[in-house]
Every structure is written in structure tokens, then in C-alpha cells.
Amino acid sequence: MITHDVRVHPSADELAREDQLAWKIAxxxxxxxxxxxxxxxxxxxxxxxxxxxxxxxxxxRPAVVARDQALAHRHTPADGAQGAAIFGDPEARVSPEWAxxxxxxxxxxxxxxxxxxxxxxxxxxxxxxxxxxxxQHVGADxxxxxxxxxxxxxxxxxxVRAISLHAHKIDHVAHLGPSAxxxxxxxxxxxxxxxxxxxxxxxxxxxxxxxxxxxxxxSWKAYAPAYAGKAAIEAFDRAVRGEGAPAPIxxxxxxxxxxxxxxxxxxxxxxxxxxxxxxxxILRTYTKEYSAEYQSQxxxxxxxxxxxxxxDLSQVESVLIQTSHHTHYVxxxxxxxxxxxDPKASRETLDHSIMYIFAVALEDGDxxxxxxxxxxxxxxxxTVELWHKISTVEDPRWTEAYHATEPAFGGRVEITxxxxxxxxxxxxxxxxxxxxxxxxxxxxxxxxFRTLAEGVASPAEQDRFLEVVxxxxxxxxxxxxxxxxxxxxxxxxxxxxxxxx
Numbered sequence: 001m002i003t004h005d006v007r008v009h010p011s012a013d014e015l016a017r018e019d020q021l022a023w024k025i026a027x028x029x030x031x032x033x034x035x036x037x038x039x040x041x042x043x044x045x046x047x048x049x050x051x052x053x054x055x056x057x058x059x060x061r062p063a064v065v066a067r068d069q070a071l072a073h074r075h076t077p078a079d080g081a082q083g084a085a086i087f088g089d090p091e092a093r094v095s096p097e098w099a100x101x102x103x104x105x106x107x108x109x110x111x112x113x114x115x116x117x118x119x120x121x122x123x124x125x126x127x128x129x130x131x132x133x134x135x136q137h138v139g140a141d142x143x144x145x146x147x148x149x150x151x152x153x154x155x156x157x158x159x160v161r162a163i164s165l166h167a168h169k170i171d172h173v174a175h176l177g178p179s180a181x182x183x184x185x186x187x188x189x190x191x192x193x194x195x196x197x198x199x200x201x202x203x204x205x206x207x208x209x210x211x212x213x214x215x216x217x218x219s220w221k222a223y224a225p226a227y228a229g230k231a232a233i234e235a236f237d238r239a240v241r242g243e244g245a246p247a248p249i250x251x252x253x254x255x256x257x258x259x260x261x262x263x264x265x266x267x268x269x270x271x272x273x274x275x276x277x278x279x280x281x282i283l284r285t286y287t288k289e290y291s292a293e294y295q296s297q298x299x300x301x302x303x304x305x306x307x308x309x310x311x312d313l314s315q316v317e318s319v320l321i322q323t324s325h326h327t328h329y330v331x332x333x334x335x336x337x338x339x340x341x342d343p344k345a346s347r348e349t350l351d352h353s354i355m356y357i358f359a360v361a362l363e364d365g366d367x368x369x370x371x372x373x374x375x376x377x378x379x380x381x382x383t384v385e386l387w388h389k390i391s392t393v394e395d396p397r398w399t400e401a402y403h404a405t406e407p408a409f410g411g412r413v414e415i416t417x418x419x420x421x422x423x424x425x426x427x428x429x430x431x432x433x434x435x436x437x438x439x440x441x442x443x444x445x446x447x448x449f450r451t452l453a454e455g456v457a458s459p460a461e462q463d464r465f466l467e468v469v470x471x472x473x474x475x476x477x478x479x480x481x482x483x484x485x486x487x488x489x490x491x492x493x494x495x496x497x498x499x500x501x
Contacts, residue, residue, distance in 0.1 A: 001271040006162075008264045009251045017196065021250045021270060022203070025155055025178060026195035028272050029185035033279065035146050042282050043149045044472050045445045046114055049287050050107045050128050051465065051485050052445075054087040056369060056452040057109035058487050062219040064495040066105035066226065070098035072500035075137075082478070084133035088456070088487035096137040097233040100130035104226030110369055111221075111351050112291035116157050116284060117326070117402070117409060119164040121172045123225065124179075124285050127152030130229030131183040134236075135480050142475030144187055150279040152183030155272075157281035162270040166330075168261050169210045173228040177202030180232035190240070200245025201235035202228075207260055213330075213352065221348045287440055289432035289448075291369035295327040296357045297430035298410035303361035309423050310415055313363060313386055317418045322395040322426075323411030324402040327354060332392030341388060343379040350378060358413075359387040369452070401428065406435065458489050 004024055009015045017023045035043075057063045067086055073095045075083030083093030086102050094102075104126060107113055113125040131152055135145045156179035165174050181202040185195030206228040212220050239245070250256050258264050273279055290300050299321065310316065321332065328334035331354045339345045340353035350356050350373055360372050363383060371377060378384075401408040412426035431437040432444070440448075446466060453462050468475065468482045475482070 001277070002274045004270045004272060006250060006257070006268040006270050007266060008253060008255070008258045009248065010253050015248050015251055017247070020196075020248045022178070022199040022245075022248070023192065023196045024272055025182050025199055026185060026192045027275075028155065028279075029151050029182040029195050030190070030192045031273070031275060031277075033273075033276055035143075035150050036278050036280065039150055039278070039280055039282055040146050040473055041442070043146050043153075044469055045440075045442060046125050046149075046282070046287070047128060047132075047469055047472065047483065048445045048449050048466070049113050050125050051087070051469075051483075052449040052452040053110050053112040053291075054103060054106035055456045055485055055487065056112070057106045058088040058456060059490065059493045060109050061495065062109050062222045063102070063106040064493050065498075066102040066223065067492070068495050069498070069500050070094045070102035073098040080139060081137055082139055082481070084136040085481045085484035087484060088492055089484070090486040090488070096133040097130075097230045097237075099133035099136070100229040100233055101226045103133065104129040104229045105222050108225050109219075109222040110291045111293065111348075112288055112369060114285050114287040115294040116160055116286070117294060117407065118157075118161040120160040120166060120175060121326070122156055122160045122175060124153045124156045124282065125287075126173075126176050126225035126229065127156060127180050127183055129226065130180045130233050131187060132480065132483065134184055134233060135187055136483075138188070139478040140187060140480060141477040142472040142480065145480060146473055148183045148187035150282060151186040152179050153282035153285065154279035155179035155182040157284055158271050162268050163261065165261070166210055170260055171208045171210045171212055171224060173224050174203065174207045174256075176225055176228040177206035177232050177235070180229050181236055184232065184236045188236075188240075190236075194236075194239045197243065197245045198232070198236040198239035200247055200249040201238060201243075202232040203249050203256060204246050205231045205235065207256060218346065218348060286430075286433050287445070289430065289440070290367040291372075292351045292357050292367070293331050293354070295324070295331060295409050296351075296354050297432065298427045299323075299354060299358055299413070300361045300367050301431045302410070302413055302425060302427040303358050304365050305427075306413060306415060306423060306425055307362055307365040309425075310362070310417070313382070315417045315419070316386060316389055317416045319358065319362075319386075319390040320414045320416075321354065321358065321390065321392040321411050322398065322414070323354075323392055324398040324409070325394050326402060327398075327409070327411065328392045328394040334392060334394065343384050344375070345378070347373045354392060355387055355390040358390055359383055362386065409433075453485065456487050456489055457485050461486050461488050
């Protein structure tokens with residue numbers, strides 16, 4: 001890896017394109033390096049993972065609305081452009097940016113796919129819907145898709161390792177626009193100049209505030225990454241047609257770093273693969289066993305473990321979760337969000353409340369992507385009572401572990417009973433983490449897929465998809481639509497009509 005020092009330059013410097021971060025990212029995208037077998041295998045795992053959570057969301061309101069909007073932008077195959085598929089729909093072909101919108105929303109709705117956490121937070125699997133949509137549209141083959149997705153993951157992870165957005169209340173999808181644009185550059189074999197312009201436009205149009213994940217969290221949390229993917233496709237289309245972007249987008253004196261991030265004196269150390277270096281960043285990422293914010297994964301496992309040691313939860317006096325800065329201030333009591341303690345809060349808010357999540361997991365000894373969030377479940381009196389006895393604190397030890405070379409995202413829990421007894425335990429990483437007690441491999445991804453596809457796609461359709469995706473590297477050009485899993489075990493719902501018809 002080559003570490004690039006990225007800083008603000010006054011306009012008078014006339015910073016050369018070759019010295020700009022967006023150009024260096026575009027060069028990585030243009031590098032024709034082969035995809036290693038281990039990386040290709042993991043890309044396939046994540047395509048399976050995305051299909052799993054998209055199917056589970058297929059008739060949830062945000063997914064229905066996004067799908068209806070996309071279906072109003074149907075594409076008639078012509079001149080080699082085939083249109084893109086929509087998760088669940090057997091026949092529809094729509095313009096690729098709208099497929100990215102619909103599929104990205106379905107993937108993100110349950111907060112249940114992969115994650116990478118470092119200086120910033122991210123869900124790298126959000127790169128898959130826009131890149132896959134364009135790959136389907138242009139009739140690409142499976143090997144090209146694998147290379148493009150390896151690029152998308154690489155750039156996303158490298159930016160997340162180096163540049164904090166949340167510290168300045170910028171939403172993490174500001175790293176997704178550039179990574180998706182870079183992946184499209186690899187997919188299309190675009191010149192560095194074109195990808196550079198697309199990256200600049202994609203970043204410029206996807207810098208939004210973090211209010212989407214604060215206070216009363218709404219369904220926009222599911223749409224935000226899909227919007228970034230859609231914006232990246234539109235940016236690339238303009239760049240291919242010769243349109244430019246604001247530049248230098250990162251380093252300019254009125255650019256992103258100067259006015260949205262650390263300011264004119266900032267220095268960011270951004271690692272990127274050197275020429276000919278394999279793109280392996282996907283191997284640093286991890287998926288979710290439970291449909292909740294990633295920092296809750298280990299704590300759910302810990303709650304299940306502790307449940308056996310506290311047979312009578314009515315005797316709990318207090319629960320203290322000692323954890324990292326991020327967990328405490330984003331999903332813990334350090335966020336100072338009263339909504340995180342409200343039984344009537346939205347599902348999106350509850351899955352960002354470790355107090356709620358820990359209370360339910362401690363009571364149930366389990367977690368379910370639907371049942372654990374129902375209004376009836378959230379309003380159960382015993383749950384509310386336990387929930388409001390839980391608090392979090394930042395422990396420097398866990399913050400240090402969060403930022404370590406091999407990071408840990410867990411914490412220590414101390415349950416104090418009314419008689420003064422303290423039951424305590426800690427867990428560094430979730431059981432499903434690559435370093436955990438039972439790390440996810442292909443078998444676990446397939447099990448997750450079949451579990452979430454039950455009642456949505458027939459066993460035969462599940463088998464068909466798994467066979468196709470397993471041979472992705474050899475899938476011929478024009479057949480990527482076969483990666484669309486058809487919801488043949490239910491009827492796709494239709495929502496209220498809007499402006500689009």
C-alpha cells in the first residue's frame with residue numbers, strides 16, 4: 001500500500017490532477033490487476049448476503065416505495081443496453097440508476113449486511129447495487145463484476161480507514177459516492193480522466209449531514225446509501241459524456257476537507273494499493289449475524305451468554321455497558337437522544353439504541369430481524385423497565401481496541417442485582433466476526449440466505465440463485481440478470497402513487 005498525504009492547497013498552487021486524491025483513486029480503478037481467489041470468494045459471499053437482506057425487505061414500506069419509483073423508469077433493451085433488474089421482480093428492466101435506488105434501499109432497510117469500522121463507519125456492501133445494476137445494463141460478464149466490486153470495496157475501506165466524516169457530522173455515504181464511481185470505472189474500463197471526474201461529482205453530490213442517524217431516525221436511513229449509489233451512476237454517465245467536476249474536490253481551498261472536514265491545516269494519510277497490487281480490502285470487512293447496528297453484535301452475543309447467569313431479571317438493579325467512544329456516543333446513552341429510550345420510537349431508532357437491543361436480547365436470549373422490533377415487543381412493560389436501567393460509558397480500553405490494527409467492537413457489561421451481586425462479563429468481537437467463536441464462512445452466508453428467503457423465494461429459486469452466484473467468475477456476458485432472486489413465493493406489494501407513474 002502507498003500512503004498519500006492529502007491536504008488543502010490554495011488555488012494559487014494549481015495542484016496537478018495527478019497529485020489529487022480523486023485522480024489517485026481513479027488510477028487504482030484503472031489498474032487491471034487480477035482478483036485473488038480469496039477475494040473473489042468473499043465477493044460472492046457478500047452478493048449472497050445482499051440478496052438475503054434484500055429479500056427479507058422486499059415488502060417493507062421503504063423497499064416498496066423505492067421499487068415503485070424505479071418501475072416508473074422502465075428500460076426497453078436497445079443498442080446493447082439491457083436495463084437492470086429489481087430484486088424480487090421476475091421481468092422488470094429499468095434504467096440502472098433506478099435499479100440501484102430500489103435495490104440499494106432493499107439491501108439497507110434492515111441494517112443487516114456487512115460493515116467496516118475505522119476512522120469512519122461504513123457498509124461496503126452498499127457498493128454492490130449500483131455496480132451490479134450498471135453491469136447488468138451494459139451486459140458485462142461475471143469476471144468484470146468481480147473486479148469492479150473488489151475496487152468498490154477497496155476504495156470504500158481505504159477512505160474509511162483514513163478520513164472521519166462523523167466527527168464533522170457528515171454522513172458516511174460521502175465515502176460511498178466515490179467508491180461506487182471507482183468501481184464503475186473498473187467495470188467499464190474507463191480512462192483515468194473519466195473516472196476522476198465521476199469521483200469528484202459523486203463526492204460533491206453526496207455530502208449530507210448525519211441527522212439521518214440522529215434523534216428521530218426515519219426510513220431515510222435506508223434510502224441514503226441508495227441515493228449515493230444512484231448519484232454515482234448519474235455522475236459517471238455525465239463524465240463519460242465529457243462533463244467535469246469541481247476540482248480539486250478534496251484538496252481545494254473551498255473543497256470538502258477545507259470546509260466540511262478538518263479544515264485548511266488538515267493532513268489525512270490515505271492508503272491506496274500501488275500499481276499491480278491486489279485489491280484485498282474486502283477481507284478486512286465483516287457481516288452481521290443480527291439485524292442491528294454492528295457495535296451491538298458482540299453485545300447481543302454477550303447478552304445471550306449472561307441471560308443464563310441472571311435467571312430472574314426482575315431482580316436487576318442496573319446494567320452498565322463499558323464500551324468504545326463510538327458505541328457510547330452513537331448508539332448509547334452518550335448520544336443524549338431521548339428517542340433511544342422511547343418504546344414508541346421507530347424501528348430505525350431502536351436498532352441504534354444499544355440499551356433497547358441489550359434489554360431485548362437479555363430477556364429473549366435471542367434476536368430476530370422482525371420480531372425483536374415490533375411495537376408490541378418494544379412496549380412490553382418488563383422490557384421497558386429493564387431497558388431504562390441500562391446505561392453506557394466510554395472506556396478508553398475499548399476505544400483503543402476499536403482503533404487497533406485488529407479492531408474489537410465489543411465491551412464489558414456489569415449487571416448489578418438488588419442484593420448487591422454483580423454479574424459481569426466481556427466480549428471483544430461478535431461470534432460471527434472473522435476472529436470470533438464461530439466466524440461466517442460460505443456455509444453461514446448460505447444459511448442466512450435460506451433463512452431470510454423462506455416464504456419469499458421458493459426452494460427451487462433459492463437453489464437456482466446459489467448455483468449461479470457460486471459460478472460468478474465464469475458467468476458469461478449478458479447473464480448477470482440471473483443474480484436477481486425472484487420473489488416467487490409471495491406477491492410483491494404496491495404502495496401509494498406519487499408523482500412518477
